[in-house]
Structures are given as C-alpha cells and as structure tokens.
Amino acid sequence: MTQQPIGATPKKEGTALKVRKKPRRTIFLQMRKNYSSYLFLMPKLLLFILFVAIPVVWAFVLSFQEYKVFGSEFVGIDNYIKVFESEAFRIALKNTLLFTVVTVPFSVISALVIASMIFVLGKLSQSFFRSAFYLPTVTSMVIIAMVWRWMYNYEFGLFNYVLGWFGIEPLNWLGQSSSALWALIIMQCLIPFGVGIIMYLASMGSISESLYEAARIDGASTFKQWLYITVPLLKPTTLYLVLLSTIGSFQVFTQIIMMTGGGPGSATETLVHLIYKTGFRDFEFGFAAAQSVVLFVIILIFSIIQFRVLRHDE
Amino acid sequence: MKKNSFNGLNKLIIYVLLTIFAVVSLLPLYWVFSTSLQLSSYQSKDMERPISYVDANPPKMYPMGIPLYFEHWSGAREAKKADNIEDEKYHREMMEHIVDNTFSSFKSLFQKHDIGKWFFNSLYISVVVTFGILLIDSMAGYVLAKKKFPGRNLIFWIIISTMMIPGQVTLVPLFMMIRDLELMDTHWALILPDLSMVFGVFLMRQFMYSIPDELLEAARMDGASEWRTFWTVVLPLAKPGLAALGIFTFMNVWNSFLWPIIVLNSAELYTLPVGLKTLQDANLASFKLLMSGATVAAIPMIIVFILFQRYFVKGLTIGGVKE
Incomplete structure (x- = not known):
C-alpha cells in the first residue's frame, strides 16, 4: 500500500498549468463545479465547527473571563x-x-x-x-x-x-x-x-x-x-x-x-x-x-x- | 534478529519470561472474573457461622464454589449409595445454594440496579456513533483525498490541527454549550460531540489515497452519480480502513468516561462506565458486586477484540508506520 505523507496533495497531470485571468471568478466556478464535494464534507464540517472549533476558541476566550451566571466579565490575565x-x-x-x-x-x-x-x-x-x-x-x-x-x-x-x-x-x-x-x-x-x-x-x-x-x-x-x-x-x-x-x-x-x-x-x-x-x-x-x-x-x-x-x- | 538465531534454550527462556509477563498483565482481569464468581456466604454442617470467601485472608485464587460444588456432589452420590436420604437432601440443597450464591451478584445487578439499562445505553450509543462516524468520516475523507476543490487543504489542516489539542480544553465550553442547547442529561450530549471526533477524517483520508483514480474515472464514465460512485465503488474498497476505524470508535465510545460523568445525571440514562462509578460510590465494600458489574462491562469489549483482532492491529499501524 502506498501512503501519502500527511497533507500531501496527490499530483495529477494536466492540471498543473493554467493561466488564470480572473482568479476570483475561477474559484467561484470551481466551487460550483465541485458543489458535490462540499456536500460530502458538510456533515463533518458542521459538527466540527459546532462541537470542536467553537469550543476551542471559546475556551481561550473563557480563560480571560470570570464566569457569572448573568453575564461574564473580562478580567484579563487574572485567571492565569x-x-x-x-x-x-x-x-x-x-x-x-x-x-x-x-x-x-x-x-x-x-x-x-x-x-x-x-x-x-x-x-x-x-x-x-x-x-x-x-x-x-x-x-x-x-x-x-x-x-x-x-x-x-x-x-x-x-x-x-x-x-x-x-x-x-x-x-x-x-x-x-x-x-x-x-x-x-x-x-x-x-x-x-x-x-x-x-x-x-x-x-x-x-x-x-x-x-x-x-x-x-x-x-x-x-x-x-x-x-x-x-x-x-x-x-x-x-x-x-x-x-x-x-x-x-x-x-x-x-x-x-x-x-x-x-x-x-x-x-x-x-x-x-x-x-x-x-x-x-x-x-x-x-x-x-x-x-x-x-x-x-x-x-x-x-x-x-x-x-x-x-x-x-x- | 533472525528468528532461527535463537536456539532451544534461549527460546525456552523467552517463553518463560513472556508467560510470566502475560500472567502479570492478565491477572487483574482474571481477578475481576474470579471475584465476581466468588462464593460470598457458605456454611456447611460443621461450621458455626457462614463464611465469605470474597473477604478471605489469605485470598482465594479461584471461585470456591467450584471445588465445594463437586465435594457436595460426590457427597450426595455417596449418600445415595448408602441410602441416607437426609444426607443426600442436605448435599443437594448445598449444591443449589452454591450455584445461587455464585451468581447472586449478577442477579441483583440486573434486578436491583439498572445495569441492564446501562448496558443497553452503552451499546446503542456506541453503535449509533460508530456507524455515524463511519459514514460522515468516509465521506469527508473521500473528497479530501480524491477531489480538488478550493479550500480543501485549508479545511483539512484546520481539522487536523485540532487533533493536537487535548480534549480537556473544550470540556468547559462544551459543557456550557450543551447546557445552552438544553441537551444536558440526554444522550444527544454524548452522541453529538462524539460524532465530531476528527481522528477518523485523518484515517479515512490516508486510506482513500490508495484507491486507484482509474476506478473512480470508470464509474464516472458509466454515468454513475457522485453518491453512487462513493457508495458502490469507494466504500467497498475502503472496507479494511472502515473496519479499523469502526473498532476504534466503538472502543472509545464504549469506554468513554470523563464526558459522560459530567453531562449525565439520571440513573436510567447512564452508560456502563458511569453506572460503574456510581455503583462503586454506593457499595464501596461489596467487591463481589463491583467485580460483577465490571465483568458485565468488560466482556463485550473482550468479545469484540477477539472477533476483530486483526483490525485492531491494522488500525494501529495504518497511518503511523509505513507498510
């Protein structure tokens, strides 16, 4: 079994060189062409954003706050x-x-x-x-x-x-x-x-x-x-x-x-x-x-x- | 280290040492089973009061019901031969008592405690999460490995970089979020965060790389939709990866502990590990009962392990070590 290193992009021939005149438009077109890929990714991405990404960011924010039931307040680095x-x-x-x-x-x-x-x-x-x-x-x-x-x-x-x-x-x-x-x-x-x-x-x-x-x-x-x-x-x-x-x-x-x-x-x-x-x-x-x-x-x-x-x- | 460079004596030493290590490492598990079946009250004719072999000093290394049962069995047979009906009846009753007492803690676990419910909760949550993860992670892994679309690498790297962050970091915010969503003390509070675990995306992506592009191309030529290609071509080819991921997900969810003890409050919603903790908190000294509970929780994982052993090995070596 051949395995790619983490994060490596598999090389496909013929897609390497393309002169892009309107990059934004091209990206938009590509996104539309690949809409099914986004659909495939959607369930995991939603769960990830909701239950991993937001909590991670929130944890850092919380660490600078003092928690109170009615509105927490920022206390700088006091907690640390x-x-x-x-x-x-x-x-x-x-x-x-x-x-x-x-x-x-x-x-x-x-x-x-x-x-x-x-x-x-x-x-x-x-x-x-x-x-x-x-x-x-x-x-x-x-x-x-x-x-x-x-x-x-x-x-x-x-x-x-x-x-x-x-x-x-x-x-x-x-x-x-x-x-x-x-x-x-x-x-x-x-x-x-x-x-x-x-x-x-x-x-x-x-x-x-x-x-x-x-x-x-x-x-x-x-x-x-x-x-x-x-x-x-x-x-x-x-x-x-x-x-x-x-x-x-x-x-x-x-x-x-x-x-x-x-x-x-x-x-x-x-x-x-x-x-x-x-x-x-x-x-x-x-x-x-x-x-x-x-x-x-x-x-x-x-x-x-x-x-x-x-x-x-x- | 060539295998045949070890002669008979050296090999014997290795076998002996490994056996000792294996006994030491399996002893706790054996002790769980042995204590769960230990005779907790026994009184023969010539004893003044019943004794418990669970709290015996020195400890009994195996369930005492086994030798005592055979003792009474042969006693009953001899009494029958000698036509001593009273003696035979006594031995028969003792045999019955021994069997009852040996399994008494299991009976009380299922009758007086909710362990049947805990077992069911653990099982259905583990199954739901496992199949959910298999589906959504293979979908994500597939497009991340095989499709080119804007934002692909960015999405992958963001997902993977959170693997470095220990779960405890998100504990408090996740708790607040679950509370605000009013999911506290529900099974959703376990299932949704478990479905968000990212390891599977990484594993499936690694695995999907080995699927040849030509096959996907061929499916497209035949006019198969993206979903059909995924379902009929990609998934069957990814079976070994799915098996490995499935087993690890099942094991993780089945054994998960820290998060469930935070979000679950009602006894009927407990999973087995949480139930075991409350069982221990309430019955600190009844080791037979505790070990019986531990047995109920341990056996399914042991069966899963024995049945799917090779996938455990595969799952560990995928991604980490180059084959």
Whole structure:
C-alpha cells in the first residue's frame, strides 16, 4: 500500500498549468463545479465547527473571563495569574510530572523489550502473546481502576497478601499520602502498553534482514545486533510512542477519580482531575478554562522538546 | 534478529519470561472474573457461622464454589449409595445454594440496579456513533483525498490541527454549550460531540489515497452519480480502513468516561462506565458486586477484540508506520 505523507496533495497531470485571468471568478466556478464535494464534507464540517472549533476558541476566550451566571466579565490575565499562584495547581502539576516521568519511559522500554521477545517467536505464539498483552488495553480504565483498588485493599487485597509471603507488614497503599501516588504509578507500569507492543512489532517486521546478515558476518552477537541495529532503526516508532504516552499520561484522570479522588489530602491530585473539580464541582469556569489552556501549553512544550531530542541525533 | 538465531534454550527462556509477563498483565482481569464468581456466604454442617470467601485472608485464587460444588456432589452420590436420604437432601440443597450464591451478584445487578439499562445505553450509543462516524468520516475523507476543490487543504489542516489539542480544553465550553442547547442529561450530549471526533477524517483520508483514480474515472464514465460512485465503488474498497476505524470508535465510545460523568445525571440514562462509578460510590465494600458489574462491562469489549483482532492491529499501524 502506498501512503501519502500527511497533507500531501496527490499530483495529477494536466492540471498543473493554467493561466488564470480572473482568479476570483475561477474559484467561484470551481466551487460550483465541485458543489458535490462540499456536500460530502458538510456533515463533518458542521459538527466540527459546532462541537470542536467553537469550543476551542471559546475556551481561550473563557480563560480571560470570570464566569457569572448573568453575564461574564473580562478580567484579563487574572485567571492565569491565579493558576500560577495556586498551591493546588502546583501540587497537581508536580504529581502529574512525577507520574509521567516514571511511567512513560517504563512503559515504552518494557513495550520494546516485550515486542523484541515476541518478535523472535513463531507465528502462532506471536499472535497469542500479542493478544494477551493487548487485552488489558481494550478494557475500560474504569474496570482496571476498580479491580486495582480491590487488589490494593488493606485487609483482603492481593498485594498485601503477596507482601506477607516476604514477611512484610501490610501496607495501606491508597490510604496514606506517602504511598498513594506510587501505588498509582506502579499500577500504570504494570498495565502493558499494548499499542506500543503492536507498533513495535509492526516496525520490526519492516527492518531489512540484510542488515542483520551483514552484522552476523562481522561476528556481532544477537544482543549487539539488537542494540545497534534494531533499537536505532525503531527510533521513529519510539518517538511516536513517547509522544503518545506522554500526552496520555498528562491527561491521567480515570484512575484518580475511581481510586483516590485526588487524596489523601492532595497526594494524588492531577491536572485533569483538578480541572474537573474546578469546573464541575466549584463551577469556576473561567479558572478551569485557564487551567486547561495551561495544560495544553505544557503538553505542547513537552511534545516539542521530545520531538527535538529524539529526532536530533538520527 | 533472525528468528532461527535463537536456539532451544534461549527460546525456552523467552517463553518463560513472556508467560510470566502475560500472567502479570492478565491477572487483574482474571481477578475481576474470579471475584465476581466468588462464593460470598457458605456454611456447611460443621461450621458455626457462614463464611465469605470474597473477604478471605489469605485470598482465594479461584471461585470456591467450584471445588465445594463437586465435594457436595460426590457427597450426595455417596449418600445415595448408602441410602441416607437426609444426607443426600442436605448435599443437594448445598449444591443449589452454591450455584445461587455464585451468581447472586449478577442477579441483583440486573434486578436491583439498572445495569441492564446501562448496558443497553452503552451499546446503542456506541453503535449509533460508530456507524455515524463511519459514514460522515468516509465521506469527508473521500473528497479530501480524491477531489480538488478550493479550500480543501485549508479545511483539512484546520481539522487536523485540532487533533493536537487535548480534549480537556473544550470540556468547559462544551459543557456550557450543551447546557445552552438544553441537551444536558440526554444522550444527544454524548452522541453529538462524539460524532465530531476528527481522528477518523485523518484515517479515512490516508486510506482513500490508495484507491486507484482509474476506478473512480470508470464509474464516472458509466454515468454513475457522485453518491453512487462513493457508495458502490469507494466504500467497498475502503472496507479494511472502515473496519479499523469502526473498532476504534466503538472502543472509545464504549469506554468513554470523563464526558459522560459530567453531562449525565439520571440513573436510567447512564452508560456502563458511569453506572460503574456510581455503583462503586454506593457499595464501596461489596467487591463481589463491583467485580460483577465490571465483568458485565468488560466482556463485550473482550468479545469484540477477539472477533476483530486483526483490525485492531491494522488500525494501529495504518497511518503511523509505513507498510
């Protein structure tokens, strides 16, 4: 299958050169000639404008307003000042960053290792293990959070039982500030990164066998071949997966609301949970909008940095 | 990494390690099912009071109803052999109790809670959104890939650039809009924003490029209208792409959580994830009930995954990785 890069225009011969005397009229004529194309595009475009484009613009406008039931008023950058001065936001940012910094590298590296191991197996075992690791990904996070909460249960949970094997005292995993966030981090690390495994497997399949042939003639061990051929060639996939999981990790929410509610205290408060609370418990719409814009900017900055760093030394 | 460069021992190590990892990653799901079927109250003749195997320490790793059922079954058989009618009756009753108790939480979920309704809501919303998305996104993707008209690239780039913006940004304005449209606490509040997701346009556009222009040309020569060309030529050719998009849309909508908990208030309108949250809020300690609810929500996705597995793989690798 040949695929065009995003946004590329397929070249058609014969349409390239046309002398246009009256550009406006030509555009109008072309629009009329292609009216059916606009009709095809219409449903999506209307929905997009109404439920995506307008809300996006509105979010930015809202972030400069203080919301009141009868007419909101512009308050300039007050909301943004409030965001950066607020203790809650700083804690949520710190928690989210810690969560991301630990779970993203762990998920991506373990996906790479697992995919590498699956790749050398036969076809049947390959598809078996691929499914086994992907299955938790199709399960709703609500369900996963519910069962982990049960497994972290102080009295009857699986984890404290396993700790008991090693003679370790039971731990109040989610109930104390010192361990709650780490319990969520461990959970995230132990949920296999199914998307990553499948994408790595697909990319590994496209690496040319002749490269390994050459390395083998030079006497490189299997591990060295992996380290010096496979891993570097998988870099575009790695970049994509790091971006994907970072974006996902910055938006961590379901686990929080289902397992800790941000507590104890604010030990597991994350950015999206804070936005949710600000907007839909306290109904401070302007403040919540400003927080979400800041979240967007943080994600954007992270994405750009990762893009630069991981692409630079190709 | 050539496949045959691994000898027997190395392969064995890989198998063992992968099996351990797979067990760890599937354990939570297993624990959902196991707890949902765990015996929550059992009292045999020689026990002073009933015990619950759900809150057992150490935890029981499988539903205890299974071995106990067989115990009583063989007990009943032996009693029958010995013509001990009373004993046989006791064992038969215990067997019945075990079966009842094992499935009791499912029964109460469907009788006392609205889980049947939640299930239906999730199902019909997911199906409606999936087919809606398939239709409107393939229409949009088709003209964006195959037609030339003024504004095409601009429209595409505007749509795609919003993919970068996390959904939380539009949360508050969307909420205000839905409220002003008086759609709060209706299923429209879920369906309309879901139908506006832009990922499908991008995916279908990528996919439509691979349809040869000659086929479209031929259809036009035969005098087929634009719509007919789309419906009879383009859509059948786009089937693999449609399958991948359909599965991802279904999964996303089925599992969607943050937005539904904001806009839905009435229990009879809940989708499964929202219902599960309220179930958990109201029954924090009844793990058998909670895990049964989780089972009801998990099984459809697992079935969909097993049936359409290859499209999941395809959907992930389309667009991202060059084939």
